[in-house]
Amino acid sequence: MNYIALSYWHLAIASILILANGMISLWFRLGLEKTLAINVVRMLVQLSLIGFVLKFIFVQTSPLWTIALAVIMVLVAGREVAARLTTRLAGWWSYGIGTTTMFFISISTTLLAVAFVISPEPWFAPRYVLPLLGMVLGNTLSGISLGLETLITTLKRERTAIEARIALGHRRFEAIEQPVRQSLKTGMMPIINAMAASGIVSLPGMMTGQIMAGADPVEATKYQILIMFLIGGATATGTLLAVIASAFRLTDERARLRLDRLENAGSKNV
Template sequence: MQLPAMKPEPFMSNETALSLDWFNLALAVPLVMVAMALSWWQRLGLGKSLFIGAVRATVQLLLIGQVLVWLFTTNKWYLVLGVLLVMVIAATFAATNRLEQIGSRMSLRFLCGGAILIGSAVTMAYLDLVVVNIDPWYDPRYLIPIFGMIVGNAMNGAALAAERVRSEFESRREEIEAGLALGASPAQASARAVRLAMTAALIPTINALAVVGIVSLPGMMTGQILAGADPTQAVHYQLIVMFMLTSATAITSVLVTIWYRKRFFTRAEQLIDLD
């Protein structure tokens, strides 16, 4: 059975969705230049980063557009899974590049990558097999865009969780050491720090759930409406998206905090020096 939203709906507009060409894309470039100008005006030093980011985004999206055309044509499950794996690896590097690690950078990447993979895969599998029943299960037209949203949010959850764990351990060092001195296990002594890190990683997701539909109309819903879909059907789509992103972020954040916590203690159950 195909995704429900792809079936013809009575409400479907007769109007054709807006078609954007290279001229429209060129007209959007000044929007980035505004940010660059503001950076130059306030001496933020971000002009080069904004320029490189805009170029990278353009090149990457144009390339992935061609890759998607090829995948839609070939429709092979192993190629689709290969693309999903590349997405997880890229998300892992993006999540860990700016983190101050405990131990080696590679071990931190394995930790975050494993959490991102599990959080994304579990959420995607449930969504694919239970909620929307994609047929075939590996259909790249659905699997790749949906997984991209999931892994992107899992990446943010992993980065926030890892950064907050270190911050909490630094600020609560004396509290944790006091707990260890009184006979508490590392897990018990750091329980409060870990809970606070998990909470911090989930706050953006909770905020998004609280304001969706009031402050913002997210991308999935906006795209459906612009394509002429029934707003009610677009709402169904968006709710599913919000719920799946919440799941992926929560699973990933919890795994990162639990696994990363262990890096802050020696085998003798002593808190390591963070200076």
């Protein structure tokens, strides 16, 4: 394939752009510069390492190595769900719900794509499986954390109204029906909106990457359409599972609202 390899000097020039973030943060006293610095470093280290890791795993082409990396990706994604919440379920619940949902949804979606759509040789071919899994995880992660954040903040904000319904004898899920629907909507909206913009406003990253690496644009768009379907389905089902599981945890069998099962992020590290 004929693409232009980037030197580290080229990257250094582009890195000037990220300084704009830091300057805006300082200028308007947003307090983001520390998080920005840490996350830029994280991105640099993580991406550099994953380049070497993927190179190694591609050479091995062993199912064990592929599965090992897949498991690590899922675990980190689950942790990330909990980490993004400003208020989370006390104890290991946010982490547990995030990881379990992410595990079932991302693995089943990726396997579905590999088994029935792409059919690479061998079936676990890391060159296909791992990027697919990564894209599904990244998008499901956003959907789930948006959905859970909305659920928790809405339950807290609407507490008086919800408890009024409970006191009036409304059933457990009747009383929290509005927050649940709002969270599902918020979790699913970004991917639905992304479909409208894709191809005109945005040229998705994977497709652009394939094109830059010399692939036929028509073939690249087919892959992109597949990805949109995969992440659309995965985000919707993942958000649904995580929101319902959390809604169960934040109410109880006597139809009480259990906001006492929440804790502020930072009060305890998971």
